[in-house]
Amino acid sequence: MGFWKMFYQNKLALTGCGIVILLFVVSLLAPVLAPYDPGAIDLKNVLAPPSGEHWFGTDQLGRDVLSRMIWGARISLKVGFVATGLAILIGMVLGAVAGFYGGWIDAVIMRFVDVMLCFPAFFLILAVIAFLEPSIWNIMIVIGLTGWMGVTRLVRADFVSLRERDFVRAARAIGANDARIIFMHILPNALASILVAATLGIAGAILTESALSFLGIGVQPPTPSWGNILTAGKDNIDIAWWLSLYPGLAILITVVGYNLLGEGIRDASDPRLKR
Amino acid sequence: MIPLLLGITVICFFVMRLAPGSPTDLQTQMNPKASAEMKERLMSLYELDKPIHVQYWSWLKKLGRGDLGTSFSSDHRKVADKILERLPITVIINFLSLIIIIAVAVPIGVLSAVHQDSLFDKVTAVLVFIGFAVPTFWLALLMMIFFGIHLGWLPISGLRSLNYEYLSAWGQLADLVKHLILPVFISAFGGLAGLSRYMRANMLEVIRQDYILTARAKGLSERQVIYKHALRNALLPAITILGLSIPGLIGGSVIFETIFAIPGMGQLFYLSVMARDYPTVMGILLIGAILTLVGNLIADLSYALADPRIRIS
Numbered sequence: 338m339g340f341w342k343m344f345y346q347n348k349l350a351l352t353g354c355g356i357v358i359l360l361f362v363v364s365l366l367a368p369v370l371a372p373y374d375p376g377a378i379d380l381k382n383v384l385a386p387p388s389g390e391h392w393f394g395t396d397q398l399g400r401d402v403l404s405r406m407i408w409g410a411r412i413s414l415k416v417g418f419v420a421t422g423l424a425i426l427i428g429m430v431l432g433a434v435a436g437f438y439g440g441w442i443d444a445v446i447m448r449f450v451d452v453m454l455c456f457p458a459f460f461l462i463l464a465v466i467a468f469l470e471p472s473i474w475n476i477m478i479v480i481g482l483t484g485w486m487g488v489t490r491l492v493r494a495d496f497v498s499l500r501e502r503d504f505v506r507a508a509r510a511i512g513a514n515d516a517r518i519i520f521m522h523i524l525p526n527a528l529a530s531i532l533v534a535a536t537l538g539i540a541g542a543i544l545t546e547s548a549l550s551f552l553g554i555g556v557q558p559p560t561p562s563w564g565n566i567l568t569a570g571k572d573n574i575d576i577a578w579w580l581s582l583y584p585g586l587a588i589l590i591t592v593v594g595y596n597l598l599g600e601g602i603r604d605a606s607d608p609r610l611k612r
Numbered sequence: 613m614i615p616l617l618l619g620i621t622v623i624c625f626f627v628m629r630l631a632p633g634s635p636t637d638l639q640t641q642m643n644p645k646a647s648a649e650m651k652e653r654l655m656s657l658y659e660l661d662k663p664i665h666v667q668y669w670s671w672l673k674k675l676g677r678g679d680l681g682t683s684f685s686s687d688h689r690k691v692a693d694k695i696l697e698r699l700p701i702t703v704i705i706n707f708l709s710l711i712i713i714i715a716v717a718v719p720i721g722v723l724s725a726v727h728q729d730s731l732f733d734k735v736t737a738v739l740v741f742i743g744f745a746v747p748t749f750w751l752a753l754l755m756m757i758f759f760g761i762h763l764g765w766l767p768i769s770g771l772r773s774l775n776y777e778y779l780s781a782w783g784q785l786a787d788l789v790k791h792l793i794l795p796v797f798i799s800a801f802g803g804l805a806g807l808s809r810y811m812r813a814n815m816l817e818v819i820r821q822d823y824i825l826t827a828r829a830k831g832l833s834e835r836q837v838i839y840k841h842a843l844r845n846a847l848l849p850a851i852t853i854l855g856l857s858i859p860g861l862i863g864g865s866v867i868f869e870t871i872f873a874i875p876g877m878g879q880l881f882y883l884s885v886m887a888r889d890y891p892t893v894m895g896i897l898l899i900g901a902i903l904t905l906v907g908n909l910i911a912d913l914s915y916a917l918a919d920p921r922i923r924i925s
Contacts, residue, residue, distance in 0.1 A: 448615065452620055452622075456620070456623070457860065459866055460863050461897065463882070463893075464897045467884075547749075548747060548748075548867055551749050552867070574753065578757050589746055589747070592745035593741070596741070
């Protein structure tokens, strides 16, 4: 059974795919979809509970929470893709080099991975952010720089098992150089597991960004992000439950979406599950 | 172990040096609180006028003596003292959550594997999937709203009530437990989903093994087969997973200690990051990594203790 057929028959994977596509659409059409200007302050309407006018209520400055969440979707999409892209790039190159060459290069890279894994990731991110200014770009870079180790291990394992195969020898026989063998011949075979890691990685990056923004070291107000709306929720925890409920729900649904999609891709590309 | 430790110090050192230009420049430019005196202290702590390997070596020697420098905050205390007084709270809470993770996740994993495709299995599968995706800080907020404010059952901040001094010994203990319920639950939550799913997968693999068939064939009761023969073998790999979950637990302490205003190492870390108290930030980063290393070592040792095959080799 082919990849697409397996994928189409997996209802959960399709649901995940639907959620992800919906998020893309919402992010792209944010200016059209948002009922209000996300930065429009309305001091006569501060902390208004959900109503027909403001579906998800208003925040401590009277801004429409739904509009801020719609714009916040852009942030999490951006963070998810850039941070994970960076992590995948680093992990792919290091893992490929380690797995292809073996020997001391492999040993050095993998010990580096071990050391990096000793750091509680959230500690490392916070420490680096303390030295830099908290901005969306710094956050994306730091999340990427602390998230590549899993991908390295994955890609290395694939390379170790593939490098002695006949098609690699054939490529070498016709005179392909190392770079060509690594990127044109072996890497495409490892693509499925990289894609799965990337999809699950986006979910993780979105969770991390929201936690950082919630702590006030991530995306800085007035730029709306799901995490920093939740900060307002904590500050007004005894009077405005809607500030806490809806943005968190958005994070949850987004992460579930990416996880479902990732597992769907894994199941569809796993040869052991094919019948 | 030793190479890892050295690697950790190298990375810590380079995080410190990561700032563009001299770290002291960055600090004086961006931090209005930075004074000339601070700059001097930072200069002397990292000996920034010397070549980088000399800097690293003298920093390492200081570390060897347990000297992590002096905090930039107004109390001017030793970083090591500041961390040590807060470390026990964080370690105790993380230890309690580890126990809860094991006590809850193992039975869930075993039961859903033994009753595969039952209603219980399906419900827990959904819960586990959601558990992976829930931002813990959001869950903390919801629980604070529900149990703390709506129902008024549990306190939502700190470790002690205002009237703590006037309570009896039992009253003090009960007060502490009440304050710990939400933080420990939140801290354990992240690990629950992972371990229970892992236990389920392990158990499913183990109960298909030949020795389980043998155990059934020789007439053992189902109870004995599952809980004596299968469980022990399925538990082994779980020890490694527990070891791997330690960095996540320690990292998570920043979030729950900040939310619940618990005076532990995580909260100190957060406050130091916000105040750009670099020596304290670096000290906690280092301690966090060492704690992880120790946790992994304990996991490896207990694995060897539990599995005779490893002991022989």
